[in-house]
Amino acid sequence: MFTAIVTPRFGDMDVLGHINNTVLAVWFEQARNPLFVIFAPKSHFADGTFQLIMAHTDYDFVGELMFGTDVEIRSYISRIGTKSFTVYQEAWQSGKLCCKGNAVIVHYDFGIKESIPIPEDKKTLLAEHAYPKVLGVNHE
Amino acid sequence: MFTAIVTPRFGDMDVLGHINNTVLAVWFEQARNPLFVIFAPKSHFADGTFQLIMAHTDYDFVGELMFGTDVEIRSYISRIGTKSFTVYQEAWQSGKLCCKGNAVIVHYDFGIKESIPIPEDKKTLLAEHAYPKVLGVNHE
Amino acid sequence: MFTAIVTPRFGDMDVLGHINNTVLAVWFEQARNPLFVIFAPKSHFADGTFQLIMAHTDYDFVGELMFGTDVEIRSYISRIGTKSFTVYQEAWQSGKLCCKGNAVIVHYDFGIKESIPIPEDKKTLLAEHAYPKVLGVNHE
Amino acid sequence: MFTAIVTPRFGDMDVLGHINNTVLAVWFEQARNPLFVIFAPKSHFADGTFQLIMAHTDYDFVGELMFGTDVEIRSYISRIGTKSFTVYQEAWQSGKLCCKGNAVIVHYDFGIKESIPIPEDKKTLLAEHAYPKVLGVNHE
Numbered sequence: 001m002f003t004a005i006v007t008p009r010f011g012d013m014d015v016l017g018h019i020n021n022t023v024l025a026v027w028f029e030q031a032r033n034p035l036f037v038i039f040a041p042k043s044h045f046a047d048g049t050f051q052l053i054m055a056h057t058d059y060d061f062v063g064e065l066m067f068g069t070d071v072e073i074r075s076y077i078s079r080i081g082t083k084s085f086t087v088y089q090e091a092w093q094s095g096k097l098c099c100k101g102n103a104v105i106v107h108y109d110f111g112i113k114e115s116i117p118i119p120e121d122k123k124t125l126l127a128e129h130a131y132p133k134v135l136g137v138n139h140e
Numbered sequence: 141m142f143t144a145i146v147t148p149r150f151g152d153m154d155v156l157g158h159i160n161n162t163v164l165a166v167w168f169e170q171a172r173n174p175l176f177v178i179f180a181p182k183s184h185f186a187d188g189t190f191q192l193i194m195a196h197t198d199y200d201f202v203g204e205l206m207f208g209t210d211v212e213i214r215s216y217i218s219r220i221g222t223k224s225f226t227v228y229q230e231a232w233q234s235g236k237l238c239c240k241g242n243a244v245i246v247h248y249d250f251g252i253k254e255s256i257p258i259p260e261d262k263k264t265l266l267a268e269h270a271y272p273k274v275l276g277v278n279h280e
Numbered sequence: 281m282f283t284a285i286v287t288p289r290f291g292d293m294d295v296l297g298h299i300n301n302t303v304l305a306v307w308f309e310q311a312r313n314p315l316f317v318i319f320a321p322k323s324h325f326a327d328g329t330f331q332l333i334m335a336h337t338d339y340d341f342v343g344e345l346m347f348g349t350d351v352e353i354r355s356y357i358s359r360i361g362t363k364s365f366t367v368y369q370e371a372w373q374s375g376k377l378c379c380k381g382n383a384v385i386v387h388y389d390f391g392i393k394e395s396i397p398i399p400e401d402k403k404t405l406l407a408e409h410a411y412p413k414v415l416g417v418n419h420e
Numbered sequence: 421m422f423t424a425i426v427t428p429r430f431g432d433m434d435v436l437g438h439i440n441n442t443v444l445a446v447w448f449e450q451a452r453n454p455l456f457v458i459f460a461p462k463s464h465f466a467d468g469t470f471q472l473i474m475a476h477t478d479y480d481f482v483g484e485l486m487f488g489t490d491v492e493i494r495s496y497i498s499r500i501g502t503k504s505f506t507v508y509q510e511a512w513q514s515g516k517l518c519c520k521g522n523a524v525i526v527h528y529d530f531g532i533k534e535s536i537p538i539p540e541d542k543k544t545l546l547a548e549h550a551y552p553k554v555l556g557v558n559h560e
Contacts, residue, residue: 007424009450011300015347016250020291021194022165029162030429036488054161058198067295068456110156144287149310151440155487160431170289176348207435208316296530301474302445309442334441338478390436 002129004031004073012067019065024099025057028089031073032103035087038125051116055084056104063098065091071098076131080123083107083115088131142269144171144213152207159205164239165197168229171213172243175227178265191256195224196244203238205231211238216271220263223247223255228271282409284311284353292347299345304379305337308369311353312383315367318405331396335364336384343378345371351378356411360403363387363395368411422549424451424493432487439485444519445477448509451493452523455507458545471536475504476524483518485511491518496551500543503527503535508551 006027014020040050065071072092079086084106091099107118118126146167154160180190205211212232219226224246231239247258258266286307294300320330345351352372359366364386371379387398398406426447434440460470485491492512499506504526511519527538538546 004427007450007453009446010453010456011294011302011446011449013295014291015293015295015297016190017295020169021197022162022169022291025162025165026429026431029160029431030427033427033430036430050156054201056198056200057161058196060196061194147284147310147313149306150313150316151306151309151434151442153435154431155433155435155437157435162431166289166291169291170287173287173290176290296470300449301477302442302449305442305445309440330436334481336478336480337441338476340476341474 001131002031002034002075004033004075006030006071006073008065008067008069008071010067017066019067021059021061024059024061024065024091024101027071027073027091028057028059028075028101028103031075031089032087034075034129035105038122051108051110053106053108053110054103055106057101059099059101061099063093063096065093065098069093075129077126077129078102078131080118080126080130082117085118085126141214141216141271142171142174143215144173146170146211146213148205148207148209148211150207157206159207161199161201164199164201164205164231164241167211167213167231168197168199168215168241168243171215171229172227174215174269175245178262191248191250193246193248193250194243195246197241199239199241201239203233203236205233205238209233215269217266217269218242218271220258220266220270222257225258225266281411282311282314282355284313284355286310286351286353288345288347288349288351290347297346299347301339301341304339304341304345304371304381307351307353307371308337308339308355308381308383311355311369312367314355314409315385318402331388331390333386333388333390334383335386337381339379339381341379343373343376345373345378349373355409357406357409358382358411360398360406360410362397365398365406421494421496421551422451422454423495424453426450426491426493428485428487428489428491430487437486439487439491441479441481444479444481444485444511444521447491447493447511448477448479448495448521448523451495451509452507454495454549455525458542471528471530473526473528473530474523475526477521479519479521481519483513483516485513485518489513495549497546497549498522498551500538500546500550502537505538505546 008019012019012023039052074090076088077085078088084104087103089101090097106115109116148159152159152163179192214230216228218228224244227243229241230237246255249256288299292299292303319332354370356368358368364384367383369381370377386395389396428439432439432443459472494510496508497505498508507523509521510517526535529536
């Protein structure tokens with residue numbers, strides 16, 4: 001698991017006073033930052049060595065998120081396939097689970113425009129964040 | 141069906157030159173604006189008469205979205221339940237489907253914090269945007 | 281002058297029901313898209329040929345912007361210097377000026393990290409959008 | 421002075437690999453959160469007791485902001501007038517000043533749509549964050 005703390009911004013509230021649903025997409029993305037340490041250790045993105053592409057995201061809004069209190073995002077690797085993996089994420093505020101969701105990320109060669117196998121060393125690094133504790137590393 | 145045209149912004153591109161995945165959440169939200177004409181005809185949101193809350197969203201990224209060309213968002217009502225309904229949406233650019241997703245929206249009384257039935261007249265208005273053409277109005 | 285029409289999004293409203301001030305930065309950026317046709321005709325940004333960097337922006341909020349009505353952004357080139365130029369922009373809604381601001385953009389070589397002269401042919405293209413009608417092309 | 425730490429998000433980068441200029445507007449807004457403790461102690465915004473409106477913002481981009489390193493936002497109250505005040509803010513990354521700007525905020529009665537005097541007790545709270553250390557509390 002890796003965690004991130006985000007501070008809601010005034011503009012994150014919608015007119016009803018709740019954190020807008022679209023904000024969760026941004027918070028979950030920020031909370032996935034540690035993945036870039038695995039796949040782009042030097043923060044090089046534009047030089048062709050970064051090889052991840054987003055295939056799917058989903059969000060279940062199970063509680064109200066409010067302005068004024070920090071939010072903890074908990075992220076787990078819930079699946080490791082041959083060419084893709086899934087991140088399961090939760091947003092907690094004041095001890096309550098408010099949103100949970102998944103991101104399916106594909107290891108991808110932007111040159112040939114095809115998904116490619118995840119190297120074993122990176123699978124090992126991903127497995128350190130497995131959910132709940134033991135994760136079967138699948139070979140799709 | 142209802143459609144919206146969005147123009148990608150420079151800041152919508154991520155470092156790889158693609159439209160960032162979080163932007164789709166915002167575009168799909170904008171494209172659902174006509175729902176507010178149904179549920180908040182006078183654009184009154186803060187007076188307690190607006191009764192929609194987001195329960196779920198998902199996004200499948202099936203093609204690359206680029207800067208420089210407008211994007212058409214097509215929205216359909218794919219399910220009408222007793223207390224909630226589902227919007228199915230697609231993002232098209234240059235004749236290609238690039239993203240599709242769903243939003244499950246609940247009719248909700250923020251005072252008593254419970255979901256409440258969708259009035260029949262609003263179900264009728266929703267059904268005008270049914271997908272594909274005929275939609276069975278369910279009673280959950 | 282060049283114009284852009286933007287449709288306010290539900291999430292663009294803040295909790296007071298107004299369009300949040302940070303949204304104007306994004307709208308004005310979108311409205312400057314035609315500049316990319318001048319400086320990046322092929323929408324190539326990551327290949328080193330794009331040579332603009334933002335030096336300054338300012339915004340005066342002179343009226344309330346609301347959800348539910350489209351906004352027209354009017355953009356003018358108000359200054360053309362040797363190595364930089366200024367874009368003056370206005371946001372109009374329902375016949376009222378609601379926000380006005382400036383963006384100072386520098387012609388910049390990201391390789392040597394220095395500002396560089398704007399080519400004469402691009403100055404001519406910029407001057408077509410001068411404000412009010414005649415613009416003295418300065419040589420700083 | 422009050423400070424906030426923000427973590428750049430992947431989507432905050434533009435296609436050139438820099439933090440997009442529009443992101444600073446959002447970061448500076450987040451860094452002004454402590455002002456809400458002064459003017460909306462109970463985080464009540466929609467009940468008519470919140471009386472601030474943004475009149476002006478500006479941003480000078482004096483250095484490149486990158487992904488991968490946290491950013492410290494330093495905020496100071498640089499002017500306290502009768503009916504408005506100014507916040508001066510700086511964004512620092514890796515020991516370098518990268519952006520600085522001002523926000524002019526007006527004490528405002530949304531009911532009568534007029535600016536109104538800032539109460540003395542709130543002026544005192546603002547003055548605690550004066551820049552550099554001594555701030556003359558003006559009476560416009």
